[in-house]
Amino acid sequence: MNTSETNFTDMPNCSNKGFPPQVNPSAPMPNITHCDTQAVGNEKTDGDAQTTGKPEATEQQPLLQLKQVSIFYDNNAAVRKTSFPIPKHKITAIIGPSGCGKSTLLRAINRMNDFIPNVRLTGKILYNNQDLYSKNVDPVAVRRRIGMVFQKPNPFPKSIYKNIAWGPGINGYQGSMPELVEQSLKQAALWNEVKNRLHDSALSLSGGQQQRLCIARTLAMQPDILLMDEPCSALDPISTAHIEDLLFKLKSNYTIVIVTHSMQQAARISDYTAFMETGHLIEYGDTDQVFTLPKQKRTEEYVTGRFG
Ligand SMILES: Nc1ncnc2c1ncn2[C@@H]1O[C@H](COP(=O)(O)OP(=O)(O)OP(=O)(O)O)[C@@H](O)[C@H]1O
Numbered sequence: 001m002n003t004s005e006t007n008f009t010d011m012p013n014c015s016n017k018g019f020p021p022q023v024n025p026s027a028p029m030p031n032i033t034h035c036d037t038q039a040v041g042n043e044k045t046d047g048d049a050q051t052t053g054k055p056e057a058t059e060q061q062p063l064l065q066l067k068q069v070s071i072f073y074d075n076n077a078a079v080r081k082t083s084f085p086i087p088k089h090k091i092t093a094i095i096g097p098s099g100c101g102k103s104t105l106l107r108a109i110n111r112m113n114d115f116i117p118n119v120r121l122t123g124k125i126l127y128n129n130q131d132l133y134s135k136n137v138d139p140v141a142v143r144r145r146i147g148m149v150f151q152k153p154n155p156f157p158k159s160i161y162k163n164i165a166w167g168p169g170i171n172g173y174q175g176s177m178p179e180l181v182e183q184s185l186k187q188a189a190l191w192n193e194v195k196n197r198l199h200d201s202a203l204s205l206s207g208g209q210q211q212r213l214c215i216a217r218t219l220a221m222q223p224d225i226l227l228m229d230e231p232c233s234a235l236d237p238i239s240t241a242h243i244e245d246l247l248f249k250l251k252s253n254y255t256i257v258i259v260t261h262s263m264q265q266a267a268r269i270s271d272y273t274a275f276m277e278t279g280h281l282i283e284y285g286d287t288d289q290v291f292t293l294p295k296q297k298r299t300e301e302y303v304t305g306r307f308g
């Protein structure tokens with residue numbers, strides 16, 4: 001694993017000039033390899049299909065595929081031989097008791113674990129059939145395409161506007177920044193609440209608003225996939241409902257993977273569910289099936305609240 005990057009932030013740190021001016025989720029997938037960093041995120045490039053000869057995800061072929069993924073902290077396995085698909089423009093929930101490896105697995109998907117010393121991954125995580133851990137893949141480009149929202153809202157101590165504009169700005173965004181800020185805040189269902197106070201501190205927002213700001217900030221980077229680690233755990237039921245409505249709308253343009261401890265939330269919003277226990281994938285399937293007709297006894301016990 002690449003542990004040379006010690007500059008941990010939730011914003012990719014890069015100087016790519018090809019940052020796209022408009023959201024176009026149906027555009028061909030950009031490349032994520034070192035040799036093509038200028039092309040990352042630029043819809044006008046040839047895209048992955050042409051540059052690698054590999055097809056883009058289709059209905060038949062998931063956008064992401066975990067193949068026999070094991071993740072170790074030193075010699076301790078936190079995730080063991082886990083395989084499941086993550087279909088495009090769907091919400092996939094990862095559930096399971098505390099310590100079962102959900103966050104570890106989620107962070108592996110955008111190479112965030114690279115920042116943790118002594119982490120080792122075996123197996124493959126395929127994104128449009130390209131192994132995210134192959135040597136020629138640029139982890140910074142991966143994080144730009146696969147954004148992450150954390151459990152605790154973590155806005156920068158800057159204005160609402162600057163929170164959104166900062167990432168695209170350092171990436172050389174060439175379009176209209178006010179338009180991008182407005183569009184991102186609208187996508188995150190926050191615009192109406194903040195449009196008259198864009199230059200107020202982001203820290204003056206409520207917790208639920210801060211979390212939507214963090215979602216807007218991630219969307220401003222125009223990712224392909226949104227990873228969310230318990231994004232509602234610090235929120236009240238109304239803010240949670242806001243975020244859930246938002247996710248439901250976003251999935252027409254984004255692929256979402258969410259870790260949640262709320263069975264109701266997983267059942268309400270996700271299309272597919274992966275249930276993990278002590279690092280193992282116990283069951284994966286359609287959310288309706290996992291919650292109403294689980295194949296494994298452990299799953300049934302967990303989703304009905306009889307253990308964990
Ligand atoms: N940086 C780390 N170094 C060593 N071990 C770690 C590290 N992070 C997590 N672990 C261990 O890996 C295992 C999985 O942790 P992880 O945080 O992925 O679980 P989780 O399912 O997300 O739990 P929770 O629901 O409590 O957030 C746990 O045993 C944890 O102690």
Ligand SMILES: [Mg+2]
Nearest residue numbers: 102103104229
């Ligand atoms: Mg966790």
